Amino acid sequence: MLNHIGITINDISEVKNFYQEILGMKIVKHFAIDKYLSDQVFQINQETDVFLMQKDNMILELFIHEDTFPKRYDHICVSVRSRSNLIEKAKNKKYACKIIPRKIFDLVFVMDNAGNKFEVKEK
Numbered sequence: 001m002l003n004h005i006g007i008t009i010n011d012i013s014e015v016k017n018f019y020q021e022i023l024g025m026k027i028v029k030h031f032a033i034d035k036y037l038s039d040q041v042f043q044i045n046q047e048t049d050v051f052l053m054q055k056d057n058m059i060l061e062l063f064i065h066e067d068t069f070p071k072r073y074d075h076i077c078v079s080v081r082s083r084s085n086l087i088e089k090a091k092n093k094k095y096a097c098k099i100i101p102r103k104i105f106d107l108v109f110v111m112d113n114a115g116n117k118f119e120v121k122e123k
Contacts, residue, residue: 004052004059005076010114012064015051018112019062022090023078025053068115075109075117083108083122 009015019025029052039045049064058078080086087097090110100107108120 004061006061006063007076007116008063008065008067008114009112009116010064010066010068012049014112014114015053015062017093018095019051019053019060022086022093022095022110023055023118025055025058025060028052028054028059075119077119077121079121079123081123083120086110086120 009018015027020027030049031052032047032049033041035045035047038048044065046065051062051064053060053062058076060076087099087108087110090097095113096111098107098109098111100109110118110120112118
């Protein structure tokens with residue numbers, strides 16, 4: 001039933017650098033929401049660029065906004081064939097990676113520069 005997840009990023013270069021090159025997503029659509037609609041829906045009174053990104057069945061709607069947000073629990077979990085390949089790509093591009101050792105299995109998170117967290121599981 002899930003259609004897409006909308007998240008905010010701070011820099012348009014993240015579309016290519018993180019979402020395309022690290023997560024392997026493709027741009028499905030690029031558009032802008034005007035000030036009026038942005039204010040009506042999100043209470044943010046400014047025109048905002050939006051990128052609709054997709055990989056397999058996962059669709060993300062990326063809103064470009066320069067503000068950063070406080071600490072939060074939200075994250076997106078993705079499954080990949082090789083966690084080590086994704087971690088290596090992310091580290092090579094200077095993206096934060098957190099590996100939390102555990103007895104059963106390690107938890108792995110990668111973060112874009114806006115602080116969006118992606119838990120990475122292996123298929």
